Amino acid sequence: MKSIQSSHGAARRITAIGVLAAAALASATAVAADGATVTRGDLSAFATSSDPNIDGRAQMVRTGDGKTIVTVHVTGLLPETTYGSHVHQQACSNNSAGGHYKHDPAGAPYPPNELWPAFTTNEAGIGNGRAVAEWTAGPNAVSVVVHAPGGAKIACADLE
Ligand SMILES: [Cu+2]
Known part of the structure; x- marks a missing residue:
């Protein structure tokens, strides 16, 4: 199970929807907002x-x-x-x-x-x-x- 926690820092300024989309693209195991x-x-x-x-x-x-x-x-x-x-x-x-x-x-x-x-x-x-x-x-x-x-x-x- 991979975590995308580390990418959240860079994504903090974009919208919640953007974070979810980035998470879905980054990994099959998505950590939602x-x-x-x-x-x-x-x-x-x-x-x-x-x-x-x-x-x-x-x-x-x-x-x-x-x-x-x-x-x-x-x-x-x-x-x-x-x-x-x-x-x-x-x-x-x-x-x-x-x-x-x-x-x-x-x-x-x-x-x-x-x-x-x-x-x-x-x-x-x-x-x-x-x-x-x-x-x-x-x-x-x-x-x-x-x-x-x-x-x-x-x-x-x-x-x-
Ligand atoms: Cu069984």
Whole structure:
């Protein structure tokens, strides 16, 4: 995760909109004027996925006031079905994203110590999940995995 904090000094005299535009151009990881940091990525099916048509995106916002908000938007799934989703701690191509990201590594393996943007799809197989934590996710919070109802990992987005 890169910070563009160092560029803010030079940008201080231009407008807030200008700062945001400069941040977006400077880095995929933008630090907005309100101190939020955004990472995001497109979802792709794992090679072993039972839902090869899955598509969508995931986003993580680390807010300036110390919260973390994760959203996931997914298409190509079964209608009216509940899917699990979690923030994971390895890249999608690294051990299929590894295990769940935990705020306290020695803490409980579920919220509020983890981020679970689970969702239920609509009749068109589209789902939207959201999870909010009262802490700032650390640098290992690098991917979002979508799981089939049985638990298998079916899709993943790298947050960059
Ligand atoms: Cu998971």
